[in-house]
Amino acid sequence: GAGVSQxxxxxxxxxxxxxxxxxxxxxxxxxxxxxxxSLGQGLEFLIxxxxxxxxxxxxxxxxxxxxxxxxxxxxxLTIQRTQQEDSAxxxxxxxxxxSPLHFGNGxxxxxx
Amino acid sequence: xxxxxxxxxxxxxxxxxxxxxxxxxxxxxSQSFFWYRQYSGKSPELIMSIYSNGDKxxxxxxxxxxKASQYVSLLIRDxxxxxxxxxxxxxxxxxxxxxxxxxxxxxxxx
Numbered sequence: 001g002a003g004v005s006q007x008x009x010x011x012x013x014x015x016x017x018x019x020x021x022x023x024x025x026x027x028x029x030x031x032x033x034x035x036x037x038s039l040g041q042g043l044e045f046l047i048x049x050x051x052x053x054x055x056x057x058x059x060x061x062x063x064x065x066x067x068x069x070x071x072x073x074x075x076x077l078t079i080q081r082t083q084q085e086d087s088a089x090x091x092x093x094x095x096x097x098x099s100p101l102h103f104g105n106g107x108x109x110x111x112x
Numbered sequence: 113x114x115x116x117x118x119x120x121x122x123x124x125x126x127x128x129x130x131x132x133x134x135x136x137x138x139x140x141x142s143q144s145f146f147w148y149r150q151y152s153g154k155s156p157e158l159i160m161s162i163y164s165n166g167d168k169x170x171x172x173x174x175x176x177x178x179k180a181s182q183y184v185s186l187l188i189r190d191x192x193x194x195x196x197x198x199x200x201x202x203x204x205x206x207x208x209x210x211x212x213x214x215x216x217x218x219x220x221x222x
Contacts, residue, residue, distance in 0.1 A: 035212075041214065042200065042212055042213060043156070043200065045209065045210075045211060048208060048209055056208075091156075100158045100161050101158070101210055103155040
């Protein structure tokens with residue numbers, strides 16, 4: 001596609017429910033990144049993929065968070081048993097080797 | 113020590129002035145450096161990338177890199193109100209992981 005596509009754009013969920021966030025990167029981009037941005041804060045690194053493998057998942061906040069990427073393309077970020085502190089904008093970005101990241105529009109997650 | 117540090121600001125400059133944004137990083141093997149602009153409620157967008165020591169100019173923007181001092185800066189000449197945003201410094205080290213600073217909020221006053 002023309003850019004990084006994320007869905008849904010907004011998600012409101014009840015505390016304790018599971019949520020899945022989807023990212024469709026730019027075609028041909030081998031690297032895919034997930035970041036989290038809380039209101040008024042910077043970008044917090046969560047995980048990145050090179051192809052289907054995740055060389056660095058050091059930023060995942062807890063074992064409630066997991067991510068996968070299939071076919072070297074689409075990625076899903078899953079948050080189990082959501083908590084209110086999980087409320088944030090989740091940003092996905094993709095890049096090809098040694099090129100800058102291009103971001104999607106993000107998914108705004110609200111846990112009530 | 114934080115990996116990428118920026119003055120959070122806010123930085124306020126008058127229209128037409130030069131805005132200077134600074135960033136330091138801790139990983140000496142870092143090779144790639146980026147400046148992103150983020151308008152309120154929007155995603156970050158790339159402004160400049162720089163990979164070698166010295167200056168790189170693109171229109172009103174100049175990125176400066178000094179690897180010995182582990183310092184990268186962004187100058188915005190002839191600042192416009194439309195430049196008002198948060199500017200994020202990002203550094204890629206030995207791996208492909210891109211680490212962002214917390215950003216500097218810039219306000220350009222008409």
